[in-house]
Amino acid sequence: MGNSSMDDISIASDSYDLYGEKATVQRTPEVKGSYPPHVLNHVASLRPMLKLMHARVNTGVPFSHVLVMAIWLGAVVFPAFYMTNAFTDPERFGYITASQLPFVYAFGTKNNVLGMFLGVGYEKINFMHRHSGRIVLASVNVHGLGYIYKWGIAKNFMEQIAKPKCYWGLIGLICIDALFLLSVEFVRKKAYNLFLFVHISSLTVLVIAMLYHYKGTWPFAYACAAFYLFDILLRTFKTRVSTAIIRPVPELGITRLEVPNINSGWRAGQHVRLRVISSGMGLIGWSEVHPFTIASVANSPEGLVLYCKKAGDWTNKLYNMASSSSGEDGARKVSVIVQGPYGGLGNCMVSSFSAAVFICGGSGITLATSIMQELIQKDLDGESRVKSIRLIWTIQDPSALSPMLPLFTSMIQQSVFTPVQISVFYTRAPTGKPPFTDDFFRSTSLTLSPGRPKIHKHLEQTISGTTYLNSDPKGGSANGLFVGVCGPVALADSVFAEAGKIDAYRRDQIGGVEVHAETFGW
Template identity: 55%
Template sequence: MNIPSSTVLAGSTWTANASAITVLIDLAWQSSPPPHYVIDRLSFQLLYHIDLIIISAFALIFLFRFPRLLARFWSISEIFGGLFLHHQSLRTRRRVQFNGEWGPNHRDLSTDNSHNRGYVPRSARRVSEKGSSVAPSYPTHVRPYPVFLRHVAQRLRRRITPGISVGNLITMVLYFSVLLYPGFYRANPFEAFDRYGWISISQYPFALAMTGKNNVLGALLGMGYEKLNFMHRLIGRIVVLSANIHALGYLYQWTMLGIIKTSVKTRMAFWGIIALICLDCLYFFSTSFWRNKAYRVFLSTHVLSMVILIPSTILHKFGTAPYVYATLGLLLFDHFFRLLRSRWTTAIIRPLPELGITHIAIPKVNAGWRAGQHVRLRVLSSGMGLLGWTEVHPFTIASIPNGAEGVVLMCKKAGDWTERLYDLAKSGGYHKGRGGGDHDPMKVKVWVEGPYGGTGHMMFASFSAAVFIVGGSGITFGLSMAQDLIRKDLEGHSRVKVIELIWCVQDPASLVPLLPIFTSMIQQSVFTPLRISIFYTRAPTGQFPFSEEFFRSTTLTLSPGRPKISKIIEGAISKTVSLGSEEFKERGRISGLGIGVCGPEEMVEGVFEEVEKVDPTRRDQVGGIEIHEETFGW
C-alpha cells in the first residue's frame, strides 16, 4: 500500500511535536509540579524527618539511662539471665558455714535476736563449694538521676490519675505536639487531607514498637512493654484520628463535587476504606470495656485487624511501603522471639482454698528468669473448655531460679478462665495412701512464654534497704524479690542490710499455706534479717487459725487493719540510718531505699503519695528513695 509523502511528513511532524510537548511537560512538572504532588512529596519528607526527631529523642533518653544499663550488666548471669526459660541440673551447694553453738536453724520465730541493732552472726561465713571463704562482690549502685535533679524528678513522679504521672503526661504532650506541627505546616487542614494520611501511616512502627512483647526499645530503656503501654495507646489514638480526618476530608470533597459514587470504586479508595475500618475496629475493641469484660474479643479483633490492615495500607498507596515494611518487620521480629521464648511442658496444679488461688509448678523449667519477671501461660487441657486453649494470661513468677519446683505461679480466681483452672486443680484424684485425705496433684500440659518485664535497670541488690508492699496475689512478686535478695546476700552479691515484706490480705487464714515458705526465708536470712508483716482487713470467719503465742517476735507478725505506709517507710529509713557507717563499711556507703509495690491501683497510688511526703532530709540520709510498681489489670 502506497502512503502519500505528505502524510508521512505530517506524521513525522506530529511525532516531533508530541516529543517536544512531552519534554516541556516534564520540565514544567519538575519546575512547578501539581499542588497534589507537591503536598504528597512534602508530606513524606516532612514526616520522615519528624520520625528521625522522635528516634533521636529516644536515643537521648537511652544515653541518659546508659550508666544504669552498664551497672546492671555487672555479671555474666545478669547479661544473659531473664531472656530464655530453660532447664538445668539442680545443684545443692553450701553457701554458709556455721561454727560453735550456731547452726543453719539458728533463727526461729521465737526470738528477736536477729533484729537487734548491728546483729551479725559472727559464727557464720560465706563459703564456696570447696569450703573456702568467698569474697563478696557487690553490684554498683547508680542513681536514676543526678542529685541536683532530685526535686524535679520528685515532681515528675507525682500521679495525676492512676498509672499516669506528671512525667508521663509531659511525654505525651510533647509527642502529640511534635506530630501536631506537620499537621499545619504549609498545609490547610481542610484541603491537604493527604498530610493526615501520612501522619497516620508514619506512626505505625512506633505504635507497634511500644507494645511488642519482645520490645527492643523497652529493653534499652529498662522498661517492660507494659510500662510503655501508655505511649502505645496515645500513638494508637493519633493514628486513628489522623486516618479518619484523612478519609472524611476526601469523602466530603467527593460529595461536594458529586463524584463520590465513582471515586469510592477506585482501587485507592476501596483499600483505604478497608484500612480505615481496621483502624476503627482496633480502637473500638481496645477500650477498657472490652479489655476487662471480653478480653478474648479484644485480642481476636486486634489480630484480625492487623492482618488485614498491613496489606490494605500498601494497596491503598504504594508509597507507604517503607512504613508498612518497618511495621511488618517489627511484628515478625516480635512473634519470632515469642516462639523462641516459649516452652511446651507439663505443669502441676493444686488449689490453695485459703487464698482462692491455683498453685502452678513447672519443674521442667527451673532457670532463665530474674526475680520480678512474669510469663504468659496457656493451659492446653480439655478441662478448660472448648476454647480455653486460646486464652493466654500473664502471671508473675513467685520462685527464683534453680529451685526444685521450677517456675511457680499463683493464679487468683478473678474470672471465668481462672475459675475453670481452679476447678480443674480441685479435680485431682483422691489418694488413699496418704493420711489426712490429700489429693493427688493434677498434671496438665501448658504453653509458657517469657520471661517478660521485671524491674529493668533498677537493681534492688544495689540498694541498702528494700521494702516490698504487696496485696493479695501480689505476694508472688514479693516472694520472688525477697528470696532473690536473700540468695544474693548469702552469695555476697547484695548490698541490702534491711529487708521488709508487707502483705495485705482479707483473711488471716491466707497465711497458712505460705507459712512454711515464710519460715524458710526467715531462717535463710543469715546476714541480713528479713521481717515479714501480714495485715488482714476482714474479721476471721470461724476459729482463729493461730494461737495467741504463735507470734512472739517481730520477725513474722500478723495484725488487723491496713498498714500505715508512712510508718513503714520511716521505720525502714530509721533502721538503715541507725546501722551507721560501720555496718556499711564492707558494702560501701548507704545507697538508698528501694520500694517494690504490687497490687491494686489504690495500693500503688497510696504508696506513691506517702513517698512524696517523705522529708527531703530523710531522703538524703538514706541515699534516696526509688519505687518500682506492678499494677493489677490490663
C-alpha cells in the same frame, strides 16, 4: 552490706530466728563479697522533681506519663497544621497516620524493641501504644473522611472509591476504627478473645492495605511488618510446652501452678504468659493467654511457680479444675504452654540497694517472694549490699497466711546476715478462729495485725534502721531504698504518694528512694 572495700574484714550483722531470739552472725575473712555497683536511675540533684513526676493525674496515670504524651502530641500537631488547612487538604494527615503506625506496633509488641533500649518491660510503655494509637485514630479519620467529603461534594464518590488505592485506603480506615471500638475497657474485660482476634487480624490487614494504598507509605508498612514479625519470632523462641501441677489454695482463693521441667531462664520479678490445654477450661479456654508473675527463683527444686488468683471466668475454671482433682496430695497434672519471660525490673539491681521494702496485696505477694528469695541467696553468697529486707502484705482474712507460712519462716531463718521482717495485715474480721495459737507470733520478725498498714511509717523505720547500720565507719555509704509494690492500681498509687512524703533530708540520707510497681489489670 557495704562495698567492695569490706571484702577482707569480718562483718557482724544482727538477725533473729522465728521467735525473736537474737543471733549474731559474722562473715569470716575467707568469705569475700562481690558487691554489685549501685547506679542511680536519676541524677541526685533532680530528686525534688520525683514527687511531681510520680504525682497521679488520674488513677494509675502519673504526671510523667502525661508530660511524655503531651510532648509527643505537640511534636505531631505542629507538622499536621503548619501551613495547611485540614479541611481542604487532608493528604498531610495520611502521612501523619503512616509515620505514627510503626510506633503503634513497636510500643505494642511483647518483645518491645524500644523497651529493650530503655531497659523496661513492654507493660511499662504500653501507655504510649495507646497514646500513639489515638493519634492514628484521629489522623486517619481526618484523612479518610476528608477525601470522602470532597468526593461527596464533587458527586464522584463511587468513581473514586472503585480505584484500588482508594478502596484499600477505606479498608485501612475500617481496620483502625474497628481496633478502637473493640479495644475499649469494657470489651477487653468482657470479651478478651474478641479483642485479641480483632487486634491481630486488623493489624495484619492494615499493613497490606498500606502497601496497596500509596507508595509513599511503603517504608512505614515495612517497618510495621518488621516490628510485628520480630515479635512473633521471639515469642516462638520463648514458648515452651510442658506439664504443670495445679493445686487449689482456698485460703487465698488462688491456684498454685508448678512447672518442674522449667527451672531457669528468668529473673526475679518477671512474668510469663500462660495457656492451659485442657477440656476442663471450656470449649475455647485453650485459646486464652494470661500473664502471671513468677513466684519462685531460678534453679529451685519446684521449678517455675505461679499463683493464679480467681478474678474471671478463665481463672475460676482453672481453680475449679484444681479443686476437683482426686490425685495424690490434691494435685492434678495439666498440659500448659508457657511464653516468656517478660517485664521485670529491667536494669534495676535490687541487690545494689542498701534496703528493700515490698508492699503487696493478695496474690501480688508473688513479686516479693521471688525477689526476696533471690536477695537472700545473693546475700549468703556475698553478692548483696542490702542490709534490711521488709515485707508488708495485706490480705482479707488471717487464714490466708497459713499456706505462705512455711515460705515466710524459711526466708526469715535462711537470711542469717540480713534481718528480714514480715508484717501481715488483714482487713476483714476473721470468719472463724484463726489457725494460730495466741502465743504463735512471739517473733519480732513475723507479725499479724488487723487493719491496713501505715506505709509511711514502715518506710521511715526502714530508713532509720538502715542509716543506723551505715553510721558504722565500716558500713559504707547508703545506696538507696528500693520499694517494690504489687497489687491493685490504687495500692501502687498510694505507695508512690507515701514515698513522695519522705523528707528531702531523709531521702538524701538513705541515698534516694526508687519505687517499682506491678499492677493488676488489662
